[in-house]
Amino acid sequence: MEIKEIAKLAVEALEDVKGKDIIELETSELTDLFQYMIVCTGxxxxxxxxxxxxxxxxxxxxGVDIIGSEGHEFGEWVLVDAGEVIVHxxxxxxxDYYDLEELWGGEKPSFVPTGAKPWKAE
Known part of the structure; x- marks a missing residue:
């Protein structure tokens, strides 16, 4: 199975459970560790x-091998490592705190509710 197909399956699995702000980043130019990183909010x-x-x-x-998975104990941040595709x-x-999208060249989603103004320190 091609890596892009694996990433697509992962995104579909997230959509099936109503994941929000799903972002798929191609990281092959940035690292040799993996080719796609998918970030999702629950x-x-x-x-x-x-x-x-x-x-x-x-x-x-x-038929994709899952190398590992971490974070299930607390459920604040769970990582699924499928080799060339990792899912956060x-x-x-x-x-919002870790801002993986910015670190890896993507765009950060806004977590400000519609119609609300972001809080600013005065």
Missing amino acids: DSNRQVKALANSVSVKLKEA VMLPAVR
């Missing part, structure tokens, strides 16, 4: 765990 610890589990199950069913599923505050 609304609760339970949903974060369910999103990561959905990715693992869907990829395993397609995070709570909004954790995703």
